[in-house]
Amino acid sequence: MKSLFVTATDTDIGKTYVCAGIAHSLKKSGIDVGIMKPFACGVKQKTGFSSKDLSILSNAANVSDPEKFLNPFFFPIPASPYTAAKNLGVKIDVKHVMKCFRELNKIHDIMLVEGIGGIMTPILKDYAIIDLIKDLNTNTVIVTSSKIGTINHTIMTCNICKNMKIPVKGLIINNFDSTGYPISELERDLSVLTNLPVLCSLPHLTKFNLADFSKMITNQVDISTLIN
DSSP, X not given: OEEEEEEESSSSSSHHHXXXXXXXXXXXXXXXXXXXXXXXXXXXXXXXXXXXXXXXXXXXXXXXXXXXXXXXXEESXXXXXXXXXXXXXXXXXXXXXXXXXXXXXXXXXXXXXXXXSSTTOEEETTEEHHHHHHHHTOEEEEEEEOSTTHHHHHHHHHHHHHHTTOOEEEEEEEOOOXXXXXXXXXXXXXXXXXXXXXXXXXXXXXXXXXXXHHHHXXXXXXXXXXXX
């Protein structure tokens, strides 16, 4: 089974949009792609899926799978899954997440999984997003930003993946902060400092458009290489 985990150096980096862009591209190429966001936290939507991120992802992949599989754990407070579960008195069952992943695996050719927060965001006391990636046995791409401080965060994220033997396909720079590093400099430095390819750099946008965003990704990277 081919699968890809979209993680990031921090929260609010743009994982959802990148994951949606990849999903849309795969769908347009005729591939049956499934999506999953195992953990989501934040304000619950009044209609549709509890998570806004899940709405974006499911729309991009054009799937109608049950929410209980797509997003096994939703917490209506902005916090890590670990903190949210503690505050709400909920027990997180990672085995249940794995079961949901396997169920989706059965009905789709490719699975895209979006994480929550950064790669060390805690799920349980001794279990973080990186452990979930390891258990799912997926490749991953790391979404980073152009804001000041991103080099430090990106190097740490890549080093943790290396230590945990997580296969990283490369980096995607999401330039949502137009006041940060010049992209050409960031591409140059991150590729050398992390020894990983910068797959693509996405420009600063004032409004998200799925088709346009997807095209920006496919214009720079062969999507098929991410899932092979």
